[in-house]
Amino acid sequence: MLRLDFLLRRLFTSLLVVAGVITLAFFVTRMLPSDPARTFAGMRARPEQVEIIRSRLGLDRPLPEQFLRYLSGLAQGDFGNSLVTKRSVSEDLGIFLPATLELILCGFGLALLIGIPAGLLAGASEQSAFDRLTGAAAVVATAAPVFALALLTQQIFFNQLQWLPLNGRLDAEISIGHPVTAISGFLLLDAALTGNWVAWRNGVAHLILPATVVAAYPLAIILRMTRNALVDALGQPHMAVARAKGLPSRTLLLRHALPNAILPVLTLAGLTFAYAITGSVFVEVLFRWPGIGKYMADAIVSKDFPPILAVTLVSTLAFVGVTFCVDLLTAALDPRVRQGR
Amino acid sequence: MSFRPAIWLNILFLAALLVAAIGAPWLTPYAAEGAGTPNLPHKLLPPSWAHLLGTDEMGRDMLARILYGARTSLLLAGLVIGGSVTLGVAVGLAAGAAGGWLDEFAMRITDIFLAFPPLLFAILLVSVLGGGFASAVLALGLAWWPLYAVLVRGQVVRLTGLPFVEAARSIGASPARIARRHLLPNALGPLLVQATVDVGAVILVASGLSFIGLGPQPPAADWGLMINSGRQFVLSGSWWVAGFPSLAILLTALAFATLGDSLRGGRN
Numbered sequence: 001m002l003r004l005d006f007l008l009r010r011l012f013t014s015l016l017v018v019a020g021v022i023t024l025a026f027f028v029t030r031m032l033p034s035d036p037a038r039t040f041a042g043m044r045a046r047p048e049q050v051e052i053i054r055s056r057l058g059l060d061r062p063l064p065e066q067f068l069r070y071l072s073g074l075a076q077g078d079f080g081n082s083l084v085t086k087r088s089v090s091e092d093l094g095i096f097l098p099a100t101l102e103l104i105l106c107g108f109g110l111a112l113l114i115g116i117p118a119g120l121l122a123g124a125s126e127q128s129a130f131d132r133l134t135g136a137a138a139v140v141a142t143a144a145p146v147f148a149l150a151l152l153t154q155q156i157f158f159n160q161l162q163w164l165p166l167n168g169r170l171d172a173e174i175s176i177g178h179p180v181t182a183i184s185g186f187l188l189l190d191a192a193l194t195g196n197w198v199a200w201r202n203g204v205a206h207l208i209l210p211a212t213v214v215a216a217y218p219l220a221i222i223l224r225m226t227r228n229a230l231v232d233a234l235g236q237p238h239m240a241v242a243r244a245k246g247l248p249s250r251t252l253l254l255r256h257a258l259p260n261a262i263l264p265v266l267t268l269a270g271l272t273f274a275y276a277i278t279g280s281v282f283v284e285v286l287f288r289w290p291g292i293g294k295y296m297a298d299a300i301v302s303k304d305f306p307p308i309l310a311v312t313l314v315s316t317l318a319f320v321g322v323t324f325c326v327d328l329l330t331a332a333l334d335p336r337v338r339q340g341r
Numbered sequence: 342m343s344f345r346p347a348i349w350l351n352i353l354f355l356a357a358l359l360v361a362a363i364g365a366p367w368l369t370p371y372a373a374e375g376a377g378t379p380n381l382p383h384k385l386l387p388p389s390w391a392h393l394l395g396t397d398e399m400g401r402d403m404l405a406r407i408l409y410g411a412r413t414s415l416l417l418a419g420l421v422i423g424g425s426v427t428l429g430v431a432v433g434l435a436a437g438a439a440g441g442w443l444d445e446f447a448m449r450i451t452d453i454f455l456a457f458p459p460l461l462f463a464i465l466l467v468s469v470l471g472g473g474f475a476s477a478v479l480a481l482g483l484a485w486w487p488l489y490a491v492l493v494r495g496q497v498v499r500l501t502g503l504p505f506v507e508a509a510r511s512i513g514a515s516p517a518r519i520a521r522r523h524l525l526p527n528a529l530g531p532l533l534v535q536a537t538v539d540v541g542a543v544i545l546v547a548s549g550l551s552f553i554g555l556g557p558q559p560p561a562a563d564w565g566l567m568i569n570s571g572r573q574f575v576l577s578g579s580w581w582v583a584g585f586p587s588l589a590i591l592l593t594a595l596a597f598a599t600l601g602d603s604l605r606g607g608r609n
Contacts, residue, residue: 013360017452017453017456020449020450020453020456021453021456024453025465027481027560028465029465029466029469032466032469032470032479033469033470034469034471036469037469039469039470039471059398093447099549105376139595139598139599140591140595142598143541143545143594143595143598144587144590144591144594145545145548145549145552145565145568145590145591145594146549147549147552147565147568147569147572148568148583148587148591151568151575151583151587152587154575155575155576155580156575158576159576166576213462229564241369269438274458276506277458277460277461277463278458278459278460278549280554281460281461282549282553284580285553286572296464298393298465300468300554300555301554302389302552303468305468305469306467308464308465309465311461312464315461316456316457316458316461316462319456319458320456321494323456335358
């Protein structure tokens with residue numbers, strides 16, 4: 001069982017980081033040697049246009065007041081309004097977030113579902129052809145830019161083979177002929193709930209390429225980490241004892257090596273979540289996926305600060321949350337950590 | 342460490358890349374195009390003997406653009422790594438050597454920086470600074486230094502318990518002298534290995550930054566920028582416009598990562 005004082009201590013440090021992230025994001029953007037209002041207004045803006053942007057961002061007020069407004073806004077889930085569309089950023093996030101979650105959960109799930117078994121297989125057969133092949137593929141995958149992978153898969157599976165759609169979440173004909181009633185915002189879930197299987201199948205086809213590209217980097221890391229952890233665990237003295245006792249290799253692997261190998265993998269899988277988040281920004285741009293990454297990229301093009309800040313904060317806090325959950329899970333599984341030794 | 346040809350292949354490739362980057366203006370007959378001058382009549386030509394890697398949408402020789410892009414990438418990554426190693430060493434050394442509340446404080450601040458995914462943090466900073474080479478360097482440097490602070494601080498704490506540091510202290514060496522003469526040189530090895538691997542990582546992240554338009558601005562030659570402006574021509578068949586810059590990023594990142602791994606003497 002998890003001990004309460006461990007849980008509270010870990011919760012406290014996480015909250016400290018959350019408070020720090022929120023504070024840092026504010027001050028670092030204000031202390032940089034630049035005039036944000038000037039940047040967002042654009043090169044050719046007239047002075048009075050710059051002043052309008054300045055007052056809309058609240059940059060004309062004293063710093064402490066700006067900070068208090070920013071904090072009280074965040075406390076109410078208010079990220080301010082877009083400078084371009086004047087819409088509330090929080091409402092926009094509500095619209096775009098489900099698409100991103102769908103993409104990241106599928107991509108990250110894919111990385112775990114393939115990465116861990118493949119890593120175990122490679123580790124159990126060290127130096128085999130499979131081990132070497134997956135090792136080389138993993139090194140290449142971690143050095144490849146996400147956007148290049150996206151372009152490559154589009155070129156192969158859409159342009160050459162014509163197996164999968166190019167971009168978007170649904171074909172235009174499908175979204176007109178078989179519209180999906182929005183319930184949760186998760187397209188596949190909503191389509192399944194309403195029994196709209198035509199749209200569901202089309203949605204899955206649209207999800208395959210972007211989810212695979214999001215998965216590539218985390219998958220490579222998780223695979224190699226699982227493999228290394230298993231090789232380490234297999235080399236421990238207690239394994240030699242277990243082998244000497246004549247235990248079958250299945251028992252050796254599953255009962256003695258696996259429990260020791262899985263902990264470091266868990267911690268690292270949490271860290272690779274950050275890559276899935278950043279990767280999804282490029283994937284959403286290239287696959288025209290209507291999520292918060294594309295929302296942020298559009299905001300970058302139109303020099304619209306509030307959405308950029310909001311997406312950075314939401315993603316970072318999600319990452320802090322995932323790290324927190326991973327730590328709790330590690331603690332629940334590892335007697336040394338939960339007893340604070 | 343046994344002789345491994347892979348290490349020398351990496352070193353050879355990176356040395357060639359460095360020479361190509363420095364010598365770009367003299368190595369290619371298309372130096373002006375590499376620097377950005379358009380040559381519209383020659384646009385989107387496939388690879389041939391005249392243009393080994395083809396030409397881009399502005400008719401510029403792709404090979405020249407990639408060589409000039411290597412200058413941008415290597416210079417940018419070098420400045421980012423140099424800056425963040427300097428800052429990271431300063432913070433990590435001070436925190437580890439001082440100990441106590443200063444250590445605690447410095448490490449909590451570092452934790453907060455580490456909580457941001459580096460690319461998102463850099464995007465946030467550059468969006469305020471305005472895109473460009475200098476902004477990208479500053480933003481990536483600010484996103485990168487905490488890794489070195491944590492690394493150096495860990496080394497310092499480990500070394501502080503060892504007899505030779507104890508000995509230096511007992512003969513009356515000042516904390517500053519111990520930090521400079523005993524702690525820093527011993528912490529340097531792992532730091533340099535990490536910095537080597539990270540050059541590749543910075544090139545990857547920086548290419549992402551310029552891909553979304555926040556890095557060096559046109560007409561500068563930059564691999565990420567080239568992929569972004571070339572991507573719309575890929576589906577109509579001009580794959581080389583985005584393909585070769587992608588390959589350049591991939592090979593460079595790969596070379597730095599595997600070189601770092603070999604230096605570490607580790608597996609995989």
